[in-house]
Amino acid sequence: MISDDLKKVYIFTGLSDEELDELTKIVRPKTFKKGDIIFFDTEPYLGFYITITGLVKIYKISKDGREHILHLISSFNTFAEVPLFENFGEEFEDSFRYPANAMALEDDTKVILVPARKFRKLLENNIKICIKMISGFAKRLKHLNHHIEEITLKNVTKRVASFILTANKKDPQKLNGLPAITLNVSKNDLAAYLGTIPETLSRTLKKLQDEGMINVEGKNIKIEDIERLKDSAV
């Protein structure tokens, strides 16, 4: 049920049932397979998306084919809202494009498209949604600030160590008593997210493992010496 999904989306919490009904009528659910493109940055902007199930990567590609992942969007999070607000107040332009590429990273990735024009109307009359939108943007800005800081001021080893630590902090797993993480993306994608390439990521993980800080087994990484890993992260 679409309206049940929408209720779980941060910016829509607090909407009345009528507002939700109205929203339900205008949104467009879509399903993608692993590797499917949701949009390219060359396409005209239709509206923003919500990931319902699965995982979506937002990424840019350089002229010579290198990829950099800006965000990974999991369930009930939104993406591609920024172009909604290019010259807000003015007429919405058909020339707006998506700001980056989006690809489904898992089979059965369900997303919901919220059309731009109609959502803008909703927003103009609902201060609650406005505030949520601001908070969402603030969070995203914080993330991007952090991302830039990581990539510009730290070498690959520090970025990898720091990634493992924050992933474990967000989702504190254990594997035979030790803190651990499970990658939800391929190592290729992780490399693109950390601003490096698969070969370098592989070597870096190996190095951290050889030094006894972590233990890598496929998509599972056990943290063997969290204190030294923390030292390596700054």
Add this chain to the structure above:
Amino acid sequence: MISDDLKKVYIFTGLSDEELDELTKIVRPKTFKKGDIIFFDTEPYLGFYITITGLVKIYKISKDGREHILHLISSFNTFAEVPLFENFGEEFEDSFRYPANAMALEDDTKVILVPARKFRKLLENNIKICIKMISGFAKRLKHLNHHIEEITLKNVTKRVASFILTANKKDPQKLNGLPAITLNVSKNDLAAYLGTIPETLSRTLKKLQDEGMINVEGKNIKIEDIERLKDSAV
């Protein structure tokens, strides 16, 4: 006159005279000399700022002293708004910190501090300001996206070329008939903004000059061959 300054600030355009008066009463103007710190990222968050005259750099420093500039804030633009919206709706926390460091880059840099709690109240009751705030954040997000793209997917030469071209596009100067730019920051700062170091920037400018694309004279850069410079930028 403070209220005249405030009127020119994007998020406050459209405020009524009474609202402006009220705002004027709560803000705190400050003046800084070149090199003065406006805040460190370790300081408790008091509120956001507006640059009135001068120039402000927002930057991060790595453990070993390397600096990276995230934004350069010129007249009538705001900075450090993000922490206003950490857990919006909840009580404002005294533990919030500034997200980066801020330094005045020119003598007589005047800024206005808008205290957090009071501004939040204003915002909650004024959908116009909300919408402006969203638009401002959207613009900033766009900038950061672009910034990350530049730094992760381009080498220094492309970044420098691209910087010169966009600086000229924003402010299309001419110097004896040729398109030109005037740097408003030191080359040290420019290097930190472009994610590199002064030595590398210096060599890169020299290379572009030797190849006949630009001509560097102190803070003035003439574009001698814009087509080839464009080719070097992608």
Add this chain to the structure above:
DNA sequence: ATTTGGTTTTGACTTAAGTCAAAGGGTTCG
């Protein structure tokens, strides 16, 4: 089970950009 295709790792090599040290320039200030 075997093929197929993608992902990950390893090795050998290259290179862009950083480090370190020193020399020029230019500006401000006593």
Add this chain to the structure above:
DNA sequence: CGAACCCTTTGACTTAAGTCAAAACCAAAT
């Protein structure tokens, strides 16, 4: 005016991380 300081440039050198190529690994699909 000269000293002091910062900014910028240059040269010599190092190094982290990228490239290219091949092998190893793994999982889905026939």
